[in-house]
Amino acid sequence: MAGIYIHVPFCKQACSYCDFYFVTKTDLMDAFVQALLIEIKHWENHSLFSEGAETIYFGGGTPSRLEPKHWQLIFDSLQAFITSKTREITVEVNPDDVTIESMQVLKALGVTRLSMGVQTFDESRLHFMHRAHSKTQAIQAIEIIQKTGFKSFTVDLIYGNPNQTLADLNADIDQFLTFDLPHISAYSLTIEPRTRLGKAEEKGTLIPLQDDAVSEHFLLVRERLTQAGFEAYEVSNFAKLGHRSFHNSNYWKHIDYIGMGAGAHSFVWLDGKTARRWNHAPDLKAYVNNPLQQTDIQTLELSELAEERLLIGLRTKDGLEFDELKNRYQFSFSEEQLHFIQQLQEQGLVQPHPEKIVLTDSGLLLADHLVLELITK
């Protein structure tokens, strides 16, 4: 079964590190929703959704900027995709939008999971990230989510900030762990060129944390969260039992999904040997004028897909089965690559396993680099 991703491109303000597509004006919000309804309708009878959508994910931007009337319209139109086989409906929210009323609206419509960007409980770092919420709002939002009865939700944490010490990070993790959270996504701060932080780095007014220190942060997060009972099922994702994200896990496994909304991406297998990926332009006006327009259409061959699958699969706890690579991607490692994997095992970067390739904790630190080395052998 395929999934649906809906990109809601509205944010209250621009976080200093963010290079996702969003706008801060809301004058086109009604028009966006009308365009989205057209797009949802367009896919209603497509064979990809003959049994409904397995997962539906509202990302952004900040979907929680939408008003109750918008949610009602969107969910009315999504009914054709929501079946007994739909496993997960997720909405990204920000703490400053979380109220008892707004959460009750989502719960009543059938949303099963929330994803909330908290990032830190430290006021000065919230300010540095230009987040729209305070520490108190983040705490209250988690309490409201729990009170409203959402059993599954994730909270984001960002580490590796300039000048952030291990003691600072420990204090943040302590605060995260005071709540009974089912899932945490922890990302290291990436400084992207077109962002406020990117420009500060370019001017020399911001010095990023050194790589060694970021690695120490990564290992600390991993150690503390696994000790607290979370399963580190992907480099950035930690779940209590039964709370892995189906939607994200499906992305990593190359399961078909249709992306709707301005700036959304889609991925669909064509014939088992090639797949197609396309985007909606990150341009709200263009989307409102033509919600079915596709750009950057790419056809991907099995060899490219195998490389992608390696790149993503090796970031997961489950790793990648040799059989899957062979049967689905017609890919087998060459003698040289097998020799390289053997060397990585001897260095403690790959776990010894007869049927699959799985990185160790030290290997995960270098995951992207190791996979690039592996595929260019």
Ligand code: SF4
């Ligand atoms: S709220 Fe999320 S999408 Fe919006 S600017 Fe901040 S990080 Fe980016």
